[in-house]
Amino acid sequence: MALDYKLVIWNSFKKQYDKIIAVSMLLYIVVFAIVTFTFNPESSIETLIIRAFGSLAIVMLHIILAIGPLSRLNDQFLPILYNRRHLGVSMFFAALVHGGFSMFQFHALGDVHPIYSLFASNMDYNSLINFPFQVLGFLALLILFAMAATSHDFFLANLSARVWKRLHMLVYVAYVLIIAHVFLGTFQQETSPFTIGFLILGFITISGLHLAAAFKERKTDSNKTEEDEGWIKVCTVDEIENDRAKVFKLANDRVAIFKYDGKLAAIHNVCKHQGGPLGEGKIIDGCVTCPWHGYQYLPNNGQSPPPYTEKVATYQLRLKDAIIYINPNALEEGTEVEPVYF
Amino acid sequence: MAKKEFYVSYVEGSLGTKTKVTLKRFVWICLGFTIAGAFLFSFFQKPFKNSTFELTNTTNITGTFHQSPYPMLRVKVAEGTYKNIVLLGFGKSSANPYLDNLLAQEKDLHGKILSISGNLIYYNGKTLLQITDAEKVKLEDQNGKVPKKEFLGEMVFEGEIIDPKCYFGVMKPGFGKIHRSCAVRCISGGIPPVLATTDKNSIAEYYLLTDLQGKPINDEVLSFIGKPSEIKGIVDKLEDWYILKIDPKNILILNKNSSIY
Ligand code: HEM
Numbered sequence: 055m056a057l058d059y060k061l062v063i064w065n066s067f068k069k070q071y072d073k074i075i076a077v078s079m080l081l082y083i084v085v086f087a088i089v090t091f092t093f094n095p096e097s098s099i100e101t102l103i104i105r106a107f108g109s110l111a112i113v114m115l116h117i118i119l120a121i122g123p124l125s126r127l128n129d130q131f132l133p134i135l136y137n138r139r140h141l142g143v144s145m146f147f148a149a150l151v152h153g154g155f156s157m158f159q160f161h162a163l164g165d166v167h168p169i170y171s172l173f174a175s176n177m178d179y180n181s182l183i184n185f186p187f188q189v190l191g192f193l194a195l196l197i198l199f200a201m202a203a204t205s206h207d208f209f210l211a212n213l214s215a216r217v218w219k220r221l222h223m224l225v226y227v228a229y230v231l232i233i234a235h236v237f238l239g240t241f242q243q244e245t246s247p248f249t250i251g252f253l254i255l256g257f258i259t260i261s262g263l264h265l266a267a268a269f270k271e272r273k274t275d276s277n278k279t280e281e282d283e284g285w286i287k288v289c290t291v292d293e294i295e296n297d298r299a300k301v302f303k304l305a306n307d308r309v310a311i312f313k314y315d316g317k318l319a320a321i322h323n324v325c326k327h328q329g330g331p332l333g334e335g336k337i338i339d340g341c342v343t344c345p346w347h348g349y350q351y352l353p354n355n356g357q358s359p360p361p362y363t364e365k366v367a368t369y370q371l372r373l374k375d376a377i378i379y380i381n382p383n384a385l386e387e388g389t390e391v392e393p394v395y396f
Numbered sequence: 397m398a399k400k401e402f403y404v405s406y407v408e409g410s411l412g413t414k415t416k417v418t419l420k421r422f423v424w425i426c427l428g429f430t431i432a433g434a435f436l437f438s439f440f441q442k443p444f445k446n447s448t449f450e451l452t453n454t455t456n457i458t459g460t461f462h463q464s465p466y467p468m469l470r471v472k473v474a475e476g477t478y479k480n481i482v483l484l485g486f487g488k489s490s491a492n493p494y495l496d497n498l499l500a501q502e503k504d505l506h507g508k509i510l511s512i513s514g515n516l517i518y519y520n521g522k523t524l525l526q527i528t529d530a531e532k533v534k535l536e537d538q539n540g541k542v543p544k545k546e547f548l549g550e551m552v553f554e555g556e557i558i559d560p561k562c563y564f565g566v567m568k569p570g571f572g573k574i575h576r577s578c579a580v581r582c583i584s585g586g587i588p589p590v591l592a593t594t595d596k597n598s599i600a601e602y603y604l605l606t607d608l609q610g611k612p613i614n615d616e617v618l619s620f621i622g623k624p625s626e627i628k629g630i631v632d633k634l635e636d637w638y639i640l641k642i643d644p645k646n647i648l649i650l651n652k653n654s655s656i657y
């Protein structure tokens with residue numbers, strides 16, 4: 055796994071994407087500042103920075119959290135998913151400005167260390183309305199830091215995809231912590247139905263999208279299979295598009311059955327990079343190409359073409375009267391299987 | 397479904413037209429969401445007080461030093477009218493360490509005239525001065541008159557304990573839940589605790605808190621800071637300030653929204 059992270063390269067699309075992120079963030083801060091100084095000119099610059107960057111971070115977090123389910127619902131969103139990392143790192147920097155300024159404002163230049171002060175200045179941990187809400191923001195910032203720091207594929211390669219994925223699932227923990235941070239903090243004092251409503255609507259939208267995506271996945275999983283003497287009857291050849299796959303759930307694993315060049319081949323559905331759904335990919339230049347970041351695997355042996363070294367499990371297929379049967383026992387990752395001709 | 401678009405980052409031109417339309421639409425929606433967020437979070441902030449902290453401006457003031465029990469400077473503002481300026485240290489600290497140099501020469505500074513350069517903090521008739529450098533505290537040759545305490549009796553107030561440095565200028569908002577941790581740090585660092593109250597006519601009044609002996613009180617009130625409370629104590633008037641002598645055991649936290657917001 056030495057070369058793979060060079061795969062995610064810079065291109066003009068990526069640069070445009072970054073430009074949109076930078077301009078939007080700038081626009082946010084400018085709008086926030088203009089509105090504040092127009093309607094509330096007694097504000098202080100520190101409060102402006104703390105509030106503008108904190109609220110910017112949470113707005114960005116909503117967009118980040120929407121991209122995952124949106125691209126599961128509609129593969130036209132995949133180009134954004136492909137580049138979600140830059141959005142995540144930018145959001146972390148917005149949160150860092152907010153958290154850093156808050157730490158300095160509220161905890162520095164005192165009689166104890168600022169981090170100690172963060173945890174100990176308000177000890178009402180057993181109260182809801184008086185809860186030390188800043189601690190929640192701090193924990194969320196630590197998670198965002200860990201994610202931003204390991205976002206590069208170098209860490210993905212060295213941490214193993216599973217550990218990396220788990221680490222990055224913590225974004226949901228961070229989201230919950232931040233929502234609690236705002237509801238138990240600012241909203242206790244700066245209570246406005248509009249900002250509260252904004253975050254409630256945001257929460258409903260994000261959960262709605264995740265539920266819809268999960269529902270769609272369940273539907274795929276219910277693609278009918280039938281057992282026949284140890285082999286599982288899955289579908290007919292016609293049901294699969296050329297150069298594409300259909301995904302079936304066998305016991306605990308999802309398997310993608312590809313149809314290409316008059317052949318059929320089955321491989322494990324999970325990409326070794328970040329767990330992308332290979333079955334939603336396409337055969338390009340004879341290789342299964344992952345829809346998320348374009349990692350490739352040969353359909354007949356589940357191996358990435360040299361110099362890459364990723365391997366996924368393969369499965370044996372059998373064809374009878376144009377009906378496809380699969381052996382549910384996965385073969386060792388990278389095992390050569392004679393494709394089935396139809 | 398015949399020709400589904402399939403984007404691969406390293407394949408030039410694989411970004412299909414339909415995908416581009418979807419992406420553009422998504423970008424516009426996100427932009428709208430972002431601007432709506434910026435507008436809502438900025439527009440619906442509560443009004444800030446017109447309190448002031450002259451961070452970058454130094455002012456020299458001369459007056460009679462007294463410790464009642466917190467360090468203050470009594471300054472003449474007009475014939476027969478005096479203002480007592482509360483002295484504070486840099487950051488979240490007391491002014492006392494900045495007076496140590498002078499205390500080494502002079503046993504007692506009470507009643508001595510000092511001239512001090514620092515940053516002014518002011519709001520609603522009250523003025524405070526931040527000292528950032530012990531060198532900027534100079535002892536003048538004369539003695540001055542310290543203010544007389546006037547006994548007013550036992551009273552009960554509803555209000556919130558604040559740190560006067562932030563409340564009267566350094567931070568916005570300098571009270572309530574958002575600011576509590578900072579106020580705890582300030583008062584723990586030696587800044588005098590102040591009870592801010594508003595009466596039925598929304599007239600605000602401020603009381604420097606001391607213990608029943610009239611000594612500084614800091615750590616004992618930390619858990620009450622920034623929470624609307626009812627406080628009973630003995631009131632002395634000290635020209636333009638009130639001193640409230642309390643027993644922290646008599647502080648009652650009220651479960652209601654603060655009236656000083
Ligand atoms: C070290 C970590 C953090 C600290 C010390 C901290 C502290 C604070 C403080 C003191 C406030 C109240 C400010 C005010 O209303 O005047 C606040 C509000 C807020 N924080 Fe944090 N925070 C931290 C991390 C985060 C993170 C990681 C996020 C989100 C990504 C976040 C999002 C927000 C939001 C959205 C608000 C409400 C903004 C507003 O007032 O309009 N905070 N935080």
Ligand code: FES
Pocket residue numbers: 325326327328329330331344345346347348349
């Ligand atoms: S290429 Fe990244 S998940 Fe498959």
